[in-house]
Amino acid sequence: xxxxxxxxxxxxVHRLPGYYRHLREMEREGIRQVSSTELGRRMGQTPxxxxxxxxxxxxxxxxxxxxxxxxxKNGIGNVLGLNHSHTMIILGAGSIGSAVARYPNxxxxxxxxxxxxxxxxxxxxxxxxxxxxxxxxxxxxxxTSRKADIAVLAVPAYxxxxxxxxxxxxxxxxxxxxxPVDLDFEKDxxxxxxxxxxxxxxxxxxxxxxxEKGAGx
Amino acid sequence: xxxxxxxxxxxxVHRLPGYYRHLREMEREGIRQVSSTELGRRMGQTPxxxxxxxxxxxxxxxxxxxxxxxxxKNGIGNVLGLNHSHTMIILGAGSIGSAVARYPNxxxxxxxxxxxxxxxxxxxxxxxxxxxxxxxxxxxxxxTSRKADIAVLAVPAYxxxxxxxxxxxxxxxxxxxxxPVDLDFEKDxxxxxxxxxxxxxxxxxxxxxxxEKGAGx
Numbered sequence: 105x106x107x108x109x110x111x112x113x114x115x116x117v118h119r120l121p122g123y124y125r126h127l128r129e130m131e132r133e134g135i136r137q138v139s140s141t142e143l144g145r146r147m148g149q150t151p152x153x154x155x156x157x158x159x160x161x162x163x164x165x166x167x168x169x170x171x172x173x174x175x176x177k178n179g180i181g182n183v184l185g186l187n188h189s190h191t192m193i194i195l196g197a198g199s200i201g202s203a204v205a206r207y208p209n210x211x212x213x214x215x216x217x218x219x220x221x222x223x224x225x226x227x228x229x230x231x232x233x234x235x236x237x238x239x240x241x242x243x244x245x246x247x248t249s250r251k252a253d254i255a256v257l258a259v260p261a262y263x264x265x266x267x268x269x270x271x272x273x274x275x276x277x278x279x280x281x282x283x284p285v286d287l288d289f290e291k292d293x294x295x296x297x298x299x300x301x302x303x304x305x306x307x308x309x310x311x312x313x314x315x316e317k318g319a320g321x
Numbered sequence: 322x323x324x325x326x327x328x329x330x331x332x333x334v335h336r337l338p339g340y341y342r343h344l345r346e347m348e349r350e351g352i353r354q355v356s357s358t359e360l361g362r363r364m365g366q367t368p369x370x371x372x373x374x375x376x377x378x379x380x381x382x383x384x385x386x387x388x389x390x391x392x393x394k395n396g397i398g399n400v401l402g403l404n405h406s407h408t409m410i411i412l413g414a415g416s417i418g419s420a421v422a423r424y425p426n427x428x429x430x431x432x433x434x435x436x437x438x439x440x441x442x443x444x445x446x447x448x449x450x451x452x453x454x455x456x457x458x459x460x461x462x463x464x465t466s467r468k469a470d471i472a473v474l475a476v477p478a479y480x481x482x483x484x485x486x487x488x489x490x491x492x493x494x495x496x497x498x499x500x501p502v503d504l505d506f507e508k509d510x511x512x513x514x515x516x517x518x519x520x521x522x523x524x525x526x527x528x529x530x531x532x533e534k535g536a537g538x
Contacts, residue, residue, distance in 0.1 A: 117527055120524075121523040122517075125501060184524075199419070204416075213522070278525055284342060297528065299521050303335075305514075306337070306403065307337075307514055310334055311512045312402060312494075312495050
């Protein structure tokens with residue numbers, strides 16, 4: 105399947121988790137087969153886009169039959185790398201880092217948080233969910249004995265770049281970035297995915313603004 | 322400017338908060354003018370895309386001079402509706418709702434959280450940041466006396482649809498949705514922006530997977 109997935113566009117990649125979620129829901133509802141029309145209805149997409157997306161990861165459908173829900177769900181799960189578990193460390197024990205530590209869904213989806221670090225001595229030793237906050241100074245020692253696939257970057261903007269560079273130097277090559285900065289690791293083969301919460305809220309503000317203008321005109 | 326902004330594509334709208342953030346940083350650094358080349362470098366975009374984006378919201382640039390940082394920042398802020406403040410209520414006092422309540426950046430950016438609600442009697446009365454968790458049963462009474470622009474939906478998936486419908490019925494017409502469900506309010510003139518954290522993590526997992534395949538081949 106890799107010859108297919110090598111060429112996936114960003115747009116397809118960002119839709120795959122949605123397909124996965126809807127297929128999992130259907131599986132729970134006891135649905136065994138699904139058409140591209142029904143899957144498109146749930147996804148808010150056209151049936152032809154659904155067929156195109158699923159063809160791009162290797163098919164899975166049969167003319168006049170549709171898709172087998174479990175087979176397709178597992179196929180998409182494989183493409184997303186959800187068929188094996190991932191380990192995470194959380195850098196920053198503030199509001200966002202603590203929320204990630206406590207969020208039950210990640211563990212259920214195979215993402216295990218190993219440890220949590222902060223530079224603030226007042227936070228070190230605190231319990232957050234099942235974790236005890238460790239000093240950021242312990243990060244190097246920790247990573248000599250445990251392998252973390254993903255670093256969750258939940259530090260303030262001013263500390264983000266330095267902290268990210270530090271954890272990358274220590275061998276973690278994927279950063280889930282909640283800090284409101286752009287990280288530039290192009291040369292270092294580091295994978296970064298951003299969750300810019302303020303920017304999401306600003307998009308909502310824009311849409312509200314447009315609606316009010318529309319209502320007033 | 323509204324005749325321009327009516328036609329903004331999704332892609333442009335999603336880039337505007339990034340421009341705004343970079344321009345604010347430049348302003349803090351004391352930079353007064355910026356070229357499309359430098360703005361593109363910071364945004365990770367081509368200069369021609371930058372010019373195209375900024376033309377689409379009404380220009381702001383001058384040939385051979387570039388952009389005035391403060392004028393452009395304020396112009397984009399106006400388009401995003403950041404020139405006035407917004408009020409929010411948080412539905413769900415779990416890990417995500419609490420993180421939103423405690424996140425200092427939102428307040429600094431003009432988004433004020435008025436109140437926080439939960440159905441769980443064990444959580445009602447708890448302090449979260451500056452707020453006291455109120456019973457979800459109080460939501461209707463609360464909204465007769467205070468106007469909330471945005472409802473932050475931070476309840477579990479199974480409660481998301483019903484809670485969203487309830488708050489929309491009570492007159493809140495924008496939902497910032499953290500629940501892993503798709504809300505369908507097309508008919509009701511409700512604005513929804515999703516933050517699907519698990520899906521963002523799954524995109525990261527996909528990218529890691531691709532990198533490992535690439536390294537192995």
